[in-house]
Amino acid sequence: MEPIEQQTAGASGFWRRTPAYVPSEVSVHFSGSVSAALPKAEKQIAATTEKQQPQAHSTSPGSPQNKKDEAGQTGAEKSADSSARCSNGCSNHGDDGFSDAAQQRFHAVVTESNVDLGQLQRLSWKGIPGRYRSTAWQLLLGYLPLNKRRREPTLQRKRKEYDDMVRQTFGRGEGALDRALWHQIRIDVPRTTGGSEIFRSERVQRSLERILYCWAARHPASGYVQGINDLLTPFVSVFLEPHLEEHTATAAEALGDDVAAAAEADSFWCLTRLLDGIQDNYTHAQPGVLRQIVKMKELVARIDAPLAQHLAAEGVEFMQFAFRWINCLLLRELSLPNTVRMWDTCLAEPDGFSSFHTYLCAAFLLRWSRSLLTMDFQQIIVFLQRPPTDAWRAEDVELLLSEAYMYKCLYHGSPSHYATTAVRS
Numbered sequence: 001m002e003p004i005e006q007q008t009a010g011a012s013g014f015w016r017r018t019p020a021y022v023p024s025e026v027s028v029h030f031s032g033s034v035s036a037a038l039p040k041a042e043k044q045i046a047a048t049t050e051k052q053q054p055q056a057h058s059t060s061p062g063s064p065q066n067k068k069d070e071a072g073q074t075g076a077e078k079s080a081d082s083s084a085r086c087s088n089g090c091s092n093h094g095d096d097g098f099s100d101a102a103q104q105r106f107h108a109v110v111t112e113s114n115v116d117l118g119q120l121q122r123l124s125w126k127g128i129p130g131r132y133r134s135t136a137w138q139l140l141l142g143y144l145p146l147n148k149r150r151r152e153p154t155l156q157r158k159r160k161e162y163d164d165m166v167r168q169t170f171g172r173g174e175g176a177l178d179r180a181l182w183h184q185i186r187i188d189v190p191r192t193t194g195g196s197e198i199f200r201s202e203r204v205q206r207s208l209e210r211i212l213y214c215w216a217a218r219h220p221a222s223g224y225v226q227g228i229n230d231l232l233t234p235f236v237s238v239f240l241e242p243h244l245e246e247h248t249a250t251a252a253e254a255l256g257d258d259v260a261a262a263a264e265a266d267s268f269w270c271l272t273r274l275l276d277g278i279q280d281n282y283t284h285a286q287p288g289v290l291r292q293i294v295k296m297k298e299l300v301a302r303i304d305a306p307l308a309q310h311l312a313a314e315g316v317e318f319m320q321f322a323f324r325w326i327n328c329l330l331l332r333e334l335s336l337p338n339t340v341r342m343w344d345t346c347l348a349e350p351d352g353f354s355s356f357h358t359y360l361c362a363a364f365l366l367r368w369s370r371s372l373l374t375m376d377f378q379q380i381i382v383f384l385q386r387p388p389t390d391a392w393r394a395e396d397v398e399l400l401l402s403e404a405y406m407y408k409c410l411y412h413g414s415p416s417h418y419a420t421t422a423v424r425s
Contacts, residue, residue: 134266
């Protein structure tokens with residue numbers, strides 16, 4: 001099958017044309033060694049924490065889901081839904097937390113006759129307004145063409161291709177399916193909640209089952225691996241969001257057939273594009289995950305030697321907690337709204353779910369360094385299996401992204417990238 005947008009996707013399925021965006025608010029200017037630069041950068045992060053206001057982004061994205069002012073929908077119902085969901089970790093700053101100027105910049109970019117991918121990446125790094133998120137994600141993944149005139153024909157073709165695939169795969173009944181694969185998917189899907197009520201909808205669950213089975217059937221080298229089901233939840237949520245009056249299973253059941261079918265097809269293709277870039281995370285023995293764990297361990301030793309030494313002294317292996325972080329892209333550690341905000345940046349960052357994600361996981365671990373240093377083996381394992389992120393808001397995710405970006409700037413590609421010399425006191 002030919003790629004949708006040749007000029008935006010490389011061999012791995014991710015974009016290669018535009019270099020990584022350097023957010024001006026978190027850029028680190030080096031006048032000396034890396035060791036000298038890190039404490040200076042950390043002071044900026046510390047100052048940010050004290051103020052409870054992240055430096056990473058000039059605008060506060062607030063809730064990652066757009067709840068108001070969707071074209072053709074009433075504002076009162078959307079506003080009520082937004083307020084209700086703030087308890088899940090989002091922040092209700094009005095109109096998705098973005099200024100009118102920021103909204104206008106996104107509108108100008110995504111409605112261009114030929115989208116400037118670099119500009120879209122730069123804007124998306126700081127968070128995407130909910131009303132533009134579905135389109136922006138599909139453009140960033142290369143599912144939608146950058147040329148506006150080609151988008152509708154592409155969507156029609158890809159949605160029909162998926163519909164034909166489903167009919168061919170399931171047309172002969174469940175008896176014709178791979179029994180073991182289908183059994184595992186049927187077990188995992190009811191557990192796939194993403195913290196949102198829509199995933200309790202039987203209709204949505206049947207959709208997840210079809211997507212996962214079709215993807216696994218098309219990718220026999222990797223097949224279905226537990227954790228891939230979690231990666232579907234942001235796509236399904238974002239693509240259904242504009243059509244939901246409320247985020248409930250009942251509302252999901254009431255969706256029109258055309259809307260549900262389009263969201264299912266788009267979720268399948270976007271999941272495919274995402275996994276194309278990290279496929280060795282899910283092939284036999286999952287070498288991509290193991291490689292990132294090794295890099296993460298070396299990176300933590302470089303940044304925070306006392307923490308690395310304490311974990312080693314207590315017999316804590318990174319595999320015991322980091323495997324899930326990488327395998328599920330931190331989806332089980334963050335609420336769905338916070339995950340969606342994180343994905344805005346990861347989709348805008350080249351290699352956002354491979355190389356950048358390693359720095360993200362390291363920053364996530366280092367966030368708890370002081371607490372972990374006081375714990376023994378059992379306490380550490382219990383803590384890292386359920387980090388206290390329930391009260392996190394978008395600002396906390398943005399600070400985490402800023403820290404990850406800072407570490408990437410400092411260490412990526414340097415000769416002593418994963419050296420064990422500590423630079424964090």
